[in-house]
Amino acid sequence: METAEFKGQVADLQARVEADFLDITSLDDLTLFFQRYLGKKGELSVLLKSLKAFSPDEKKVVGPLIQKVKTKLNADFVAKRDTLELAVLNEKLKSDWIDVTKHEEVLTGNLHPLSKVQRRIEEIFHGMGFEVADGPHVEKEWTNFDALNIPASHPARDMQDTFFVKTGSDDPHENSVLRTHTSPVQIRRMLERGAPVRMICPGRTFRNEDLDATHDAQFYQFECLLLDEDINLSHLKGVLERFLSEFFEKEMKIRIRPGYFPFVEPGLEIDVWFEIPGKKGKWLELLGAGMVHPNVLKAGEIDADKYQGFAFGVGLTRLTMMKYEIDDIRFLASSKQDFLGQF
Ligand code: DAH
16 A cells, blocks of 8 residues: 555544544444444554555654554543543432432331230239249149149149150159140249249240130240238239239229139139120130149248248230230231231
8 A cells, every 4th residue: 555545544534533423422322433443343453454564664654643543532532431421320320319318118027916915914014013934835744733733643634735745754853744834934933032922924835735716736824923921812803903904904804703723722713804895795714813822832942831822824815815806816826917917
């Protein structure tokens, strides 16, 4: 190629580059522009390669010409790229901004109705000076039965369908069961710290039941134990009425009937008058109670001449179903969102 022809091509290229450059309005346009002129197979690169054919003297003439075009083109390209990228960023920020003052509804979890009821019970009893105790789910046969005045031969063992965990020993301290009630925590508490005692113990209990709308193999109870000097049944009545009225947020009426539980003497069944708005009221059997049996105090190593007291055991699950008008116990163990979301 003649130098004149090369100069012509450079001039032609420069003219087209300048015209095309003006048409660039987006990063996509810019990419195409780059491929056409600056890329490996681009026109400028091809023209640069053709420099090889010239003699060193000729190169001195035509080389700077094309270098000048290349330098300007590169500089323009970089400036254009920066401008376009900034515009894209600004556009994005316009739609991306975060309004920190906006109130978004956040979906949160809530406490299970059983937990709510348990907390409320603890609150009410704390207010009356009771502590909250705890005991294990797997309990010694002795603590669950014998210490509560239910020896092995006693017919009352059949009152509760027991899940046995470890059997076979003659020693009830060796065998273990899933606790059938929260009453064994009475014994634990007496042995641990003696009298006086004011405690409640909410917790899970287990029985081998046929399952239906009102029976589950696991349910919640809470136990109450008060031991002190000069305690009598009127204290029991007072504590219960106070508890029930606070729990149901209205004056509650109770009815006391004789009942039999081996760990209390006398033993009592206590019913509560329960009304659901729009329905007829009725007496509901709510709990077992009584004055702690001397044999139980003995097992708990309490001086029965000095201390006496009352105990009762309530179905916490039952209270929950009453409070929230839940008619099927199985809902409580389900993970149904439409049920749980209501509380
Ligand atoms: N433990 C009994 C049960 O589960 C309930 C009970 C009755 C507890 C009388 C007591 C009581 O403390 O005095 O059926």
